[in-house]
Amino acid sequence: MTSITIKELQSLEELKELAILEEKVWGTPPLPTHQTLTVAKNGGIILGAYDNEKMVGFNYGFPGFSNQQVYLCSHMTGIHPDFQKKGIGFSLKKKQQTVALDRGYNLITWTFDPLESLNAYLNLSKCRGIAADYTEHLYGDMDDALNGSLPSDRFRVEWRINSGHVNNDFTIEEKYAKDIPSLVNIKGNQPLPCLDDVENSMLESIEEKDTWLVPVPAKFQEIKKSDLDLALDWRLKTRKIFKALLSKGFVGVQVIKHLDHQSIHHYIFVKKQLLDL
Incomplete structure (x- = not known):
């Protein structure tokens, strides 16, 4: 990784x-x-x-307040295109955790697209935030290259930075389940990954297990560029699955990246009551 230094920005010149x-x-x-x-x-x-x-990355957060609790809203993290995929995003988040704890914050929240699995991997697997709730079309129509014309559905991350879940040394699979079943499968023999139809019977079985896998595309942006109808199909089907899981007390805790199946990653969802939050 490039040698990167991270500091807090407070002067007008730095913010320009x-x-x-x-x-x-x-x-x-x-x-x-x-x-x-x-x-x-x-x-x-x-x-x-x-x-x-040269400034090549940033993280922007402001105070939030709800239910008599103050927390930090981590609204934006951005990395210069020439410096992406070098671990800078994670370094920014860890520095943010340190500064936030020093300021007296115990909770940091932000949102991300549930189908952007690389972001999900950073947020859940590396930082150990949890996908705590889901909002349909949160930001309305977003006219930019990243979001395109799809509904702007978002997970909200809760990063409880002083908790055992974030700070204790364990792996999700070992702690909660070694053989985790998938709630829904991928259709076979498709040029791009396609999710099976979501049957009500699948969703009715959610409470039978403490832990579930949910597949998502490894490269959602490529699907959006190649087949927008398929991208919308992923959005609508996973929306139904994620909302069903959350309504039954589950939260997203990790993303597994599969080297043997490079078109698909999997979320792990666990009953929230099992977590050390």
Whole structure:
């Protein structure tokens, strides 16, 4: 990995540089610097990742409040296109955890697309957040290259940064189940991975187990580019599955990447009551 340093951003000059990088990453107008500066001075945590003197990544979070609890909303993490897949996102999250604990936060939340399995792997497998709830079309229509014309469904991550689930040394499979059944299967002999039809009988069996696997595409962006109807099929079928699992008290805790089946990864869902949160 490239030698990267991470620091908290608080000056106007640093936040102007962040705005330039944000526009480069997302291709949309950045947050105004008067807003990010106000966040940085009022309980937010804004981090920059640097390759020498060049900012190549950032994480932007602001305080949230619900049910008499203060938490950190980690709203955006962005990495310069030339520096992606180098572990910078995870380094930013670990620094965010350290700073947040120092500030008195115990919970960090953010959202992500449930079908973007690489993001899910970072959020759940590496950081050990949990996929705690699901919102259909959360952000409405999003006019950018990443989201395209699909419904903007999102998982909300709860990252309980002071919990045993996050900080204790164990593997999900060993702790909860070694042979985890799949709630639904993949159709065979398809040029692109396609999910079986979701039968009500499948969903009615959810409470029979403490742990389930749910398949998702390994490369959802490629499916969106090749077959938008198939991408929508994945969205609607997994929406039904994820909402059913969450309604029965399950949460997403990990993504398994399969080297022998490179088109598919799997979520692990576990009953929330079993977790050390």
